[in-house]
Amino acid sequence: MNLFTEIHGLVLSELAGLQADGKLPETLDFANVAVEPPRDAAHGDMATNAAMVLAKPAGLQPRAIAEDLAARLLADDRIESADVAGPGFLNLRLAPAMWHDVVRAALQDGEAFGRSTMGAGQKVNVEYVSANPTGPLHVGHTRGAVFGDALASLLDYVGYEVTREYYINDGGAQVDVLARSVYLRYLEAHGQAVAFEDGTYPGDYLIEVGEALKAEVGAAYVDQPEDVWLAEVRSFATDRMMDLIREDLKSLGVEMDVFFSEKSLYGTGRIEEALKSLQDRGLIYEGVLEPPKGKTPEDWEPREQTLFRSTDYGDDVDRPVKKSDGSWTYFAPDIAYHYDKITRGYDMLIDVFGADHGGYVKRMKAAVGALSDNRVPLDIKLCQLVKLYKNGEPFKMSKRAGTFVTLRDVVEQVGQDVTRFVMLTRKNDAPLDFDFDKVMEQSKDNPVFYVQYANARVNSVLRKAREAGIAVDDATLAGADLSGLTHEAELAVARKLAEWPRMAELAGRLNEPHRVAFYLYDLASDLHALWNRGNDEPALRFLQEDNPATSQSKIALARSVTVVISAGLGILGVTPAEEMR
RNA sequence: GCACCCAUAGCUCAGCUGGAUAGAGUGUCGCCCUCCGAAGGCGAAGGUCGUAGGUUCGAAUCCUACUGGGUGCGCCA
Numbered sequence: 001m002n003l004f005t006e007i008h009g010l011v012l013s014e015l016a017g018l019q020a021d022g023k024l025p026e027t028l029d030f031a032n033v034a035v036e037p038p039r040d041a042a043h044g045d046m047a048t049n050a051a052m053v054l055a056k057p058a059g060l061q062p063r064a065i066a067e068d069l070a071a072r073l074l075a076d077d078r079i080e081s082a083d084v085a086g087p088g089f090l091n092l093r094l095a096p097a098m099w100h101d102v103v104r105a106a107l108q109d110g111e112a113f114g115r116s117t118m119g120a121g122q123k124v125n126v127e128y129v130s131a132n133p134t135g136p137l138h139v140g141h142t143r144g145a146v147f148g149d150a151l152a153s154l155l156d157y158v159g160y161e162v163t164r165e166y167y168i169n170d171g172g173a174q175v176d177v178l179a180r181s182v183y184l185r186y187l188e189a190h191g192q193a194v195a196f197e198d199g200t201y202p203g204d205y206l207i208e209v210g211e212a213l214k215a216e217v218g219a220a221y222v223d224q225p226e227d228v229w230l231a232e233v234r235s236f237a238t239d240r241m242m243d244l245i246r247e248d249l250k251s252l253g254v255e256m257d258v259f260f261s262e263k264s265l266y267g268t269g270r271i272e273e274a275l276k277s278l279q280d281r282g283l284i285y286e287g288v289l290e291p292p293k294g295k296t297p298e299d300w301e302p303r304e305q306t307l308f309r310s311t312d313y314g315d316d317v318d319r320p321v322k323k324s325d326g327s328w329t330y331f332a333p334d335i336a337y338h339y340d341k342i343t344r345g346y347d348m349l350i351d352v353f354g355a356d357h358g359g360y361v362k363r364m365k366a367a368v369g370a371l372s373d374n375r376v377p378l379d380i381k382l383c384q385l386v387k388l389y390k391n392g393e394p395f396k397m398s399k400r401a402g403t404f405v406t407l408r409d410v411v412e413q414v415g416q417d418v419t420r421f422v423m424l425t426r427k428n429d430a431p432l433d434f435d436f437d438k439v440m441e442q443s444k445d446n447p448v449f450y451v452q453y454a455n456a457r458v459n460s461v462l463r464k465a466r467e468a469g470i471a472v473d474d475a476t477l478a479g480a481d482l483s484g485l486t487h488e489a490e491l492a493v494a495r496k497l498a499e500w501p502r503m504a505e506l507a508g509r510l511n512e513p514h515r516v517a518f519y520l521y522d523l524a525s526d527l528h529a530l531w532n533r534g535n536d537e538p539a540l541r542f543l544q545e546d547n548p549a550t551s552q553s554k555i556a557l558a559r560s561v562t563v564v565i566s567a568g569l570g571i572l573g574v575t576p577a578e579e580m581r
Numbered sequence: 582g583c584a585c586c587c588a589u590a591g592c593u594c595a596g597c598u599g600g601a602u603a604g605a606g607u608g609u610c611g612c613c614c615u616c617c618g619a620a621g622g623c624g625a626a627g628g629u630c631g632u633a634g635g636u637u638c639g640a641a642u643c644c645u646a647c648u649g650g651g652u653g654c655g656c657c658a
Contacts, residue, residue: 293582
């Protein structure tokens, strides 16, 4: 139940009525007519800009339209008052019963209250994490993992058919480096002394991989040349690394639907096929790129390469798909990978990258635009850096000093729920400060705690009500007489609840899951405010021990808050706290 | 040199794809806890929304040019 779309529909039908009465021209575009919560609650429950938007095309004064519209809206029993204000806003106040309906709907629909059909079942592919399979995930990957996962859940909530996907970069030189590093650990497992030179991964996490390799193949690769073992060890090692990464993700509660291997694109004709698709559109040519201005590489020399005419699709320069020696650049398999996604029938693609990949946005969008003839939109969300703090001091990471912070370190220290929530309390394109001490703090300053505490408080009321012999199951509460919920602080909570379906759609439309986190904070804030007023005004307490019927109506409101908090936290991948301790 | 991201209260940040007097937390200041739901509550002060133009009924939001910070820029994926 979305109260805003309901009233929006009402406004549109009354505007049509004005047309029928000859008070508005027959041909008018209502697309920009919006019904929104007013900035200041004192103005009313909802506001519409209809009069201002239509004034010019209709050739009428905004206030005149607003007054005609107000008169019609007032005839509807859902509308209590309609006042023209400011430059032509129409402020609406809804009948109290509307808010009671919201509470009832939340109790009846549960988690589905707020679900939407906005996505219309369109297929969306969300690609995220996609870290190189050369080691455990570090804290930098955590944000992208949480963001992508929450975004996927959000899109599912608003009616898309979502695939969560991980692109395994197992085709490049970095997995050869991994293989050589594992081989050194393998030799070590056979008792040899080895040296990790530059260009190898010295991390301890490869020790057990070397031992596992020994257990599998015995001494078969000892003192053998690279061409004997490289391919086998590479495959063995990347499999192990992906197992590791899968476990890392699991510790965060992230589960992918698809793991797509870059390697599977090589030697199978799939890159060639994608490039052919571009070639057929006349977008592939042999040419020489200009050197970057102002910062020419030392070893610059003009070279002829195979180029993709990405400038036809909004890029700044054309991009090479082949190196001068004829081998593929990394961009070529990326093109083939996105081509594969397009041919799998997705209506929309989303890539979640780290901020350091900002340079690839235009070329990827150009490629997808070209390959799909601009039919499939690609949205690329860049997640900015996470800065770690401990005791208020910046916490520097260094592989060499051994202060390398892994995803697992973070989750083990602060927990999955806190990690996820905190990572989502900032929009993706803003840097994030992550203070190990602050995020664990149990106080109002900490939004995670604040939201969880609201949920726990309501659960505590429910427990006490049951102890007092009052029925508080959702069905009973939904059937309770809610007409007594008339206090301003109570209606404020109900109003906030009514915004949830709208907020979910908004966040889903913009691919911005952080809006859910901020909304939940606001909702919790309204609940806490009501609770605190109960300190001074006993009549506002949820539990009225001597009056079961009144208790049920008030508890219905409180309970519906937890319904929405659970739904919202569910999208963020956070478990609602039953109680605080 | 070019591209992308960012700039909002002392600090950390929201701000609804252009709406009304720009919000929250924190910090500061004032008041409140003998009892009842204080891991707190109520209130106040605090802003040229980086700068300068433009678009229009209306701009923190869109456009242009600057300033400052971050990221990236052909054989690394």
